[in-house]
Amino acid sequence: MIELIGAPVVLHNGSLLDPAEAQGRNIDIAAARRETLAYRILAAHNRHADTTQLRLRFDALASHDITYVGIIQTARAGGLTSFPMPYVLTNCHNSLCAVGGTINEDDHLFGLSAAQKYGGIFVPPHLAVIHQYVREMMTKCGGMILGSDSHTRYGALGVMGIGEGGPELVKQLLNKTYDLALPAVVGVWLEGAPGPCVGPQDVALALVGAVFKNAFVKNKVLEFMGPGIAGLSAEYRCGIDVMTTETACLSSIWPTDETIRDWLALHGRVRDFTPLTQTQPACYDGMIRINLGRIEPMIALPFHPSNVWTVAEVNRAPRDILQHVEEEAKKQFGVDGPRPRLADKIRNGRLWADQGIIAGCAGGSFENLTLAAAILDGKSTGNGAFSLSLYPASAPQALALVRGTSAAGLMAAGAVIKNAFCGPCFGAGDTPANGALSIRHATRNFPNREGSRPAGGQIAAVALMDARSIAATAANGGCLTSAAELDWDELAQHADLTYHFDPLIYARRIYNGFNAAQPEKPLIFGPNIADWPTMPALPDHLLLRLASVITDPVTTTDELIPSGETSSLRSNPIKLAEFTLSRKDPGYVGRARAIQQLENIRQTTPDDPELLARVRAVCALCGMEKFFVPDNSLTRTGLGSAIFAVRPGDGSAREQAASSQKVLGGWANLATEYATKRYRSNLINWGMLPFIVAPEWTDRLRAGDYLLIPDIRSAVEQKKSDIAACLVRQNNDGTKARTTQISLMLNDLTEDDRRIILSGCLINFYNRHGS
Incomplete structure (x- = not known):
């Protein structure tokens, strides 16, 4: 049914060749890597001379009413004057104005006023879900769209969609770029035809079941191809494509044909059609072969789309x-x-x-x-x-x-x-x-x-x-x-x-103000719409306390910050933060608040005797008192919290999974790996250190452990990737405290990533360096 090929594959004259066969036909593998649809679209949107380190500008942006308030508030702090590209604000998540009093509709009025002031597109509640509106009205073959929702996928219509946290959209609004290393591209070869009883979700679940747990396509681009595509309708293709998010891939792209041309023409947009085909030979970093005729009706049992039968x-x-x-x-x-x-x-x-x-x-x-x-x-x-x-x-x-x-x-x-x-x-x-x-x-x-x-x-x-x-x-x-x-x-x-x-x-209900910004229009604020709290820059040293340790194989963003009724609070970062990890570790907020209260004392009275004594007691256990408490003051030492999770960040793009930790005084995540790029990006954009630790630490860390990280600021400035720290466990039973050295890895930080972390968050970065 599904075959995974974990080695390079070359598409040539409609056949799949391994590299040896390709070389036997005198095919230039390096040149063939530049012939994938994904590479060509990425290259067309790259603003950097180095094609291995991309700096992308998108053609359009999309957000819904859980995310757009925070995005616009952050962009305002960075100097936003108008939307530089089409930006649609839909209202399909907090549409039910029956939770939390007026706050949902207050957000909608804020969104409409922002569309008027900055020149955006506003889709009122109940008219369309975000991705259907973008499909119908905004996709242009060969384009790229960035959305603040993880299911930003329009590959079946010839558009590479990427779902990210809000700060990445802020960068686009402020004419900055989306930066990443050139991603690997994995082909998805479709052959055969699905039976009439088999729908797009069946195909998608079979794909997710085959590739999620083994991370076969994590942070890679899926490029669909093969004779099986021709028999699929546009909606069928879109139904498969939107679920590629659940594979943990970065994006997706399909070739476009007359089926897609007819679909765009049906929506009055035939001018947005461009035929996209794989230029052969094209080399892929791997291949997934799917025989559609062998797919059966599927079911993904709780608690993950990959639990497929x-x-x-x-x-x-x-x-x-x-x-x-x-x-x-x-x-x-x-x-x-x-x-x-x-x-x-x-x-x-x-x-x-x-x-x-x-x-x-x-x-x-x-x-x-x-x-x-x-x-x-x-x-x-x-x-x-x-x-x-x-x-x-x-x-x-x-x-x-x-x-x-x-x-x-x-x-x-x-x-x-x-x-x-x-x-x-x-x-x-x-x-x-x-x-x-x-x-x-x-x-x-x-x-x-x-x-x-x-x-x-x-x-x-x-x-x-x-x-x-x-x-x-x-x-x-x-x-x-x-x-x-x-x-x-x-x-x-x-x-x-x-x-x-x-x-x-x-035509009758949607406000389309792109290229028609009205800067004199005021933003309309409801009582629940709050600014972000002040966030300090990264101090010279950090003394952190692990406020939560999660050893599940994967931790979803739903577990980091619950969805559902809490979505109504997402325009109020302080109120929302009280729900952080509430369904996974109800004690987290109290533990994070406790260390945050000490940090508040430090910021106002860095020589507070009682606080100095507490910090000295921890630092003395690993001989680091001279770093953390020089001259009887904590002016250079920050106090805060951190969490450990094995593989955090699967699922939603919501930035609040990271920002809520920051609001509670969080400075870092420790993980053996991050489930998605978008969650790691959210951590960075909120000034949090995305540490990697060796897998053996999974069973050795405990909530309440202290983490002492000396000279962290200079380590970030000097681009160090391996940072030595000390782990301290103070036992409640009166036994001697234990100290252990731990290596914290900071991998693959860009120059802007480092500057954002040093500033304390993206808002600080733009306030200090300008947009």
Whole structure:
């Protein structure tokens, strides 16, 4: 079904060659590396003479209402006067203005006023989810778009999309660049044709299952190719493409053909079409071969999109397979913690779900919902616990469903059709009942992402499936059913996939002020919109306390800062910070606050006798008192917190996973590796040190340990990569404290990365050096 080739592969005359075969045909491998679509697009957007160290300028930017307030506030602090490129502000995450009083709609008014003042594009709530609007209205073949959402993926339309934290968009707004080393490019060869029961989510989950855990494509670009592409519709391609985020790749790109030309023409944008083809020979750093004809309907069980099985496998042995989920739940929530009892949902040998959701940038397409309507035609979702909710990805798509027969058929079957909204994807809508199992055509199924709160004894579980199998399950009242069990010859007669795009609702409601900034317009601030607190520059020395130690194999950004109801506070960094790690380590905030209070004393009274005594007691244990307490003062020594996690940062691009730690006095993360570039970039942009430590430290670190890092400022200035530090553990049982040397690695920092860290954060950097 899927073959991974972890060595260079050359595409030549439609065939895949290994380097030896390529050299035998006198192919220049170095030149062939410059012929990939990815390289050509990256090179066209590079503003640096060195093609191995890229400095990229994007064609457009995109943010939603969880992120744009902080981005604009940060850019204002750096001297923003107008948006230098098209920048769309959508309102698809905090659309429900029913949480936290007025604050969601206050953010929306701020967004509209910012679009007017700086010349932006404003999409009001419920008109479109962020990525569907960009697909429909902003993609231009051969372009690049940067979004403050991890699922910024438009490769199927010939556009390289990258999802990053807000500070990277700030840099673009201030006419700076996105800097990275030239990424590796991995080909994705598609051959064969998927069966009618197989949807884009099935293909995507099979891909994620094959490459996530082994980090096969981490921080690389996926470039799709092969004869299998031609038989896929534009929406089908987009459905696969948006899920490439879950592979941990950096971006994606596909060739463009008449199918994409017709899709852009349908949206009134044929002028934005350019044929993109692989110029052969082209050399790739690896290859993934997928036989679409061998893909089956898939299901990703809790608690990650890579926990992939076929639906048929689960139906054959549900109890055995669900035992793996129970074991993972014990690791996540503890032996005595809440966990879903999925085995209790097995009745007569079949697994039963409590809820179905088809939504958002991955699931809410016209084709998916039309096929769901055909499957449910004349049937019922039942009057039991199972419910089915559907969210078209945009108002034009919803309008097309209403003008056809699909909306009426879905409603007659008992499904509920709602407006464009991302909420079900991250826990701000349709939160299941305690102990429930929800099956979703959405992007993620991380622990508690659906909105449950384990600290309150609540737990739910989400499994990812394609809309086709979700509809088949709904037709059986919630009994897990593969779309392969349906009669697709009959269904084909009921599903009219002809789509007519009507832009009228966009023309009537969307504010497009690009190139028409009105600087005299005031920004409208609600009471919850707060400025960032003052953040100090990196001191000469750091004395840090580990406020949390997480030994899970992967830590998601949802665990670092919860999604769901906390999203309403993301315009208020101080209030939001109180929720940091609240679902993973509820004691973190208290421990971080305790050391932050000492830092506050240090900043106002660096010779405070009691504080000096406490610091001396720790430093004396490893003979570093002369560094940290010279001249009876702590003016050169900063106090703060750090966290350790094995592989932090999988999932969302949200910068608040890092900034909330900084607001609480955080100075560093320790990790054996970082799950994504975007999380590491967020740490750097908030002035935090992204340390790497050897894997053996995973079982040796404890919350409460002290980390003494002498001369850290000069180490950063001098571009040192290996930094010696001392780890101190003060035992509560009265036994002698232990000290250990630890090596902290700072790998691959650019010159700007170092300057940002030295300044204390990106805001300070721009305030001190100008935009």
